[in-house]
Amino acid sequence: MKAAILTDVTKCIGCLECVAACKKTNKLDRDFPRSWHKNDGLSARNWTSIVEKPEQHYIRKQCRHCLEPACVSVCPVAALYKTKEGPVVYDPDKCMGCRYCMVACPYGIPRYDWDKPAAYVQKCHMCIDLIKQGKQPACIEACPTQATIFGDRDQLMAEAHRRIKDEPEKYINKVYGEFEVGGTSVLYVSDIDLEFLSYPLKPGTEPLPDTMKPAMEAVPPVFVGMGALMGGVYWICRRREKLQGEKEGNKE
Amino acid sequence: MDRARIFKSILWAITGLGSAALATRFLIGLGAIANMNDAVPWGLWKGFNIFPGIALAGGGFVMTAIIYIMAREEYHKYAKISVLLAFLGYLTAATALVTELGLPWLVWHPIIFWQHHSPLFEVSWCVMLYLTVLFLEFIPVPLEETSRFAKIRIFLTKYKIVLVFLGIMISTLHQSSLGSMWLITPEKLHPLWYTSLLPILFFLSAVAIGPIMLILAILVITRIYRRRTDSQTLSKLGLLSVFGVLVYGLVRLIDIGVKGKFAMIFDGSWQSTFFLVEISLMVVIPLVLMGVRRLRNSSGSLWVASLSAVIGLGFDRANIAGIMLSVDGPMYTPTLFEVLVSLAIISAAILAFLFGIERFKIWDTKWEDPREKPESHPDFDRSAEVWLGTPRLAGRSVYSLIFVVSLAVGFAIIPGKRIYSDGVQEVVSQKAYGGDTLCIDGNRDNYGVTFDHKAHVVRNSNDSSCVLCHHMNQPNDKQSGCYSCHRDMYQTTDAFRHDWHADPANANIGCMECHAIDQERLATTAKACDQCHKDLIPPGATITIEKYMAPSYTDAMHFLCIDCHRQKAEELTDKPDLALCTTCHRWKHPNHLQDEVAEKYNHPYFNHVVLPQKGSKEKGH
Ligand code: SF4
Ligand code: SF4
Ligand code: SF4
Numbered sequence: 001m002k003a004a005i006l007t008d009v010t011k012c013i014g015c016l017e018c019v020a021a022c023k024k025t026n027k028l029d030r031d032f033p034r035s036w037h038k039n040d041g042l043s044a045r046n047w048t049s050i051v052e053k054p055e056q057h058y059i060r061k062q063c064r065h066c067l068e069p070a071c072v073s074v075c076p077v078a079a080l081y082k083t084k085e086g087p088v089v090y091d092p093d094k095c096m097g098c099r100y101c102m103v104a105c106p107y108g109i110p111r112y113d114w115d116k117p118a119a120y121v122q123k124c125h126m127c128i129d130l131i132k133q134g135k136q137p138a139c140i141e142a143c144p145t146q147a148t149i150f151g152d153r154d155q156l157m158a159e160a161h162r163r164i165k166d167e168p169e170k171y172i173n174k175v176y177g178e179f180e181v182g183g184t185s186v187l188y189v190s191d192i193d194l195e196f197l198s199y200p201l202k203p204g205t206e207p208l209p210d211t212m213k214p215a216m217e218a219v220p221p222v223f224v225g226m227g228a229l230m231g232g233v234y235w236i237c238r239r240r241e242k243l244q245g246e247k248e249g250n251k252e
Numbered sequence: 253m254d255r256a257r258i259f260k261s262i263l264w265a266i267t268g269l270g271s272a273a274l275a276t277r278f279l280i281g282l283g284a285i286a287n288m289n290d291a292v293p294w295g296l297w298k299g300f301n302i303f304p305g306i307a308l309a310g311g312g313f314v315m316t317a318i319i320y321i322m323a324r325e326e327y328h329k330y331a332k333i334s335v336l337l338a339f340l341g342y343l344t345a346a347t348a349l350v351t352e353l354g355l356p357w358l359v360w361h362p363i364i365f366w367q368h369h370s371p372l373f374e375v376s377w378c379v380m381l382y383l384t385v386l387f388l389e390f391i392p393v394p395l396e397e398t399s400r401f402a403k404i405r406i407f408l409t410k411y412k413i414v415l416v417f418l419g420i421m422i423s424t425l426h427q428s429s430l431g432s433m434w435l436i437t438p439e440k441l442h443p444l445w446y447t448s449l450l451p452i453l454f455f456l457s458a459v460a461i462g463p464i465m466l467i468l469a470i471l472v473i474t475r476i477y478r479r480r481t482d483s484q485t486l487s488k489l490g491l492l493s494v495f496g497v498l499v500y501g502l503v504r505l506i507d508i509g510v511k512g513k514f515a516m517i518f519d520g521s522w523q524s525t526f527f528l529v530e531i532s533l534m535v536v537i538p539l540v541l542m543g544v545r546r547l548r549n550s551s552g553s554l555w556v557a558s559l560s561a562v563i564g565l566g567f568d569r570a571n572i573a574g575i576m577l578s579v580d581g582p583m584y585t586p587t588l589f590e591v592l593v594s595l596a597i598i599s600a601a602i603l604a605f606l607f608g609i610e611r612f613k614i615w616d617t618k619w620e621d622p623r624e625k626p627e628s629h630p631d632f633d634r635s636a637e638v639w640l641g642t643p644r645l646a647g648r649s650v651y652s653l654i655f656v657v658s659l660a661v662g663f664a665i666i667p668g669k670r671i672y673s674d675g676v677q678e679v680v681s682q683k684a685y686g687g688d689t690l691c692i693d694g695n696r697d698n699y700g701v702t703f704d705h706k707a708h709v710v711r712n713s714n715d716s717s718c719v720l721c722h723h724m725n726q727p728n729d730k731q732s733g734c735y736s737c738h739r740d741m742y743q744t745t746d747a748f749r750h751d752w753h754a755d756p757a758n759a760n761i762g763c764m765e766c767h768a769i770d771q772e773r774l775a776t777t778a779k780a781c782d783q784c785h786k787d788l789i790p791p792g793a794t795i796t797i798e799k800y801m802a803p804s805y806t807d808a809m810h811f812l813c814i815d816c817h818r819q820k821a822e823e824l825t826d827k828p829d830l831a832l833c834t835t836c837h838r839w840k841h842p843n844h845l846q847d848e849v850a851e852k853y854n855h856p857y858f859n860h861v862v863l864p865q866k867g868s869k870e871k872g873h
Binding site: 034036038042043073074077079095099100102103106108111112113114116117118119198199208209212214215218219227230234237238241 | 278281282283286287288291317322356359366368369371374376413417424428429431433436437438440451578581582
């Protein structure tokens, strides 16, 4: 099973029960409005939030648990990793706080403890412990309208398409998270455009780690090649010097 | 007056100021001094110290390649200085990196936790290795001063070529990998900068402009110490580098052309202007000034060209590592303290560089000024008498004094409040206040739920009950001052009603009842609430709640009321469960509530409530 979450924007009433449940389950501290917060409600102490849009639209924001996560591919110490269950989780004992994951994430999800001398990255981990026990994530349990549901990614995908097919006039004909950046585990169906969840220059459907692959694969050959090249130049130059020296010797 | 000494005094002062900010960052956290935020996780230190620093320190490996591999003897006298420059350049970058890491004491983690597909993993390994290589390359120079480690020195000098090879190979890798780091951000980096060739461009520009940085450094120190410049060799080196600049410029422009982004350069946006500025600084000006023979031989144009190339390269890295990334949150402008830390790291490196030049045989000879230094004093800079006029104050003491004073000044100007202040978000105030019934329109869409205020008042023992809810705005509230919540009379969170207070105090002429005559009329300067409301806060009231304040009614409801209702719902099974959101919010647009409210509370006494206007907003179900 590949754990996934499907959020139906048309069903969310913005009650924030998921937010409260997440805070409680993950023992997240009280939050204060800070100068370093984005205005989407996520922060080091809010791993999920409700973004309000006009006309009574509430969009739950959380880590998308990408199938090929950019954050995992850039972390220099493998503090972020993709579990076999699907969630992308964080190991605070490895992290060194470089924040490259925050730079790389196409959805701007990971947040930081800016006010702590020992600062960690914070983001949703899809309640991996609960999932391993065979339970649902806390936010899913808490939702009173089943606007956000948990399950296997393929089944949820089928469900999403079924909903769109049943009420095509209600939904936008797109499952958000089906193809973007190679697919994500957190899916949305919606009656409004959710493009605002990612950056203005759209990342497309290519998994982001692929952008770096050619460069990173070239590393060993470049290393050896540069050594060989320099060796060649060295040899030529020395030889030329020697020949020149001999010539001058001959002249005398 | 002595240029070197003034220059060094300024550097010491900056180092002192910056060190104070640095100490604060380590004691309290990044947020205390930096403006980096969740949307801009990397700031000035990355864009100004680390990326440009490493690129400019690339001169080290290029020069060793030219000197030792291509055997260009004419540059041999610059070998030591370029290695020292590179070593200090990398040290500044490493220091800046440690400063901006969230867990700086774990900087060695990449050594044991491997992640070979991360460019940063590769960069950290390379930088660590290269620092070691540079150290080994440089260490024979200070060792010349003593005979103690002669064996090590001779060994290192003998196998120098191995170090040179290693240095070049490692540098090639990480100079380009610094470019690879940005390949992951196609959705953020401006298209004029984003290209799959980034690693190649980073490498080429470092190779081309690294030596130009060396030219600039030599020009600067010869000026500070009033030496003669060997401008002939320098301009030859300039010509060599300018070939590199040409290659870089061509690759970059052709890449942009091939990808069909040429029109973007001239589209007039600020990004295109930045691009043009960058290209002129980095490519065009050096090409002209160093490429044309007549110009190249004047030291003036060498100055301009090298300055321009160095600034241009820094600008390029800053653009990629920050300025050209799209931001979806608070804009980033570095704080004064970030700038100070940045400059302090660089100043300290320059001081170390000058120390090296004065102390060791970096050049043909040591660079102390014979006029001011008696033969018998081999020490570093002892005589400041010339410009201080007091023979007893030696240079060293002066610098320490400057450092300590500026350190103190630095600590004095750091605002202590930043990290602990909890700002209140401004919310537009909505009229929905006290009375028998409240219509709570949390999301302000003219559809509300009714709240039986009176019933709650009665249930909570009448008049003395207000504080049960209205003073729950603070965590662990214990006799806290009223103004700790009621900060602004126009905010939603504010239960303080100014007009209710003004009326009994004879309206406009009654201001002085609360506000002192000669002060600005603010909440903070007014009389404290408990001077009149003696029993406003019950003695010993201690309430812990989940949220520190209620920026909207949703929060108020969810963290104050719901808990109580949840209890009630468990006790009384015959009543609707008010703790369940869906009991009221059955649909997204609860028109049924609107009718209910209008029907039930449609009488003249119901005047405190702003009733939702029926049909004022066309909504579908
Ligand atoms: S949304 Fe961002 S943080 Fe979450 S898995 Fe994807 S890249 Fe990582
Ligand atoms: S901040 Fe931590 S988790 Fe994020 S990339 Fe750096 S080391 Fe990895
Ligand atoms: S899955 Fe768990 S961690 Fe993630 S938002 Fe839901 S409750 Fe929070």
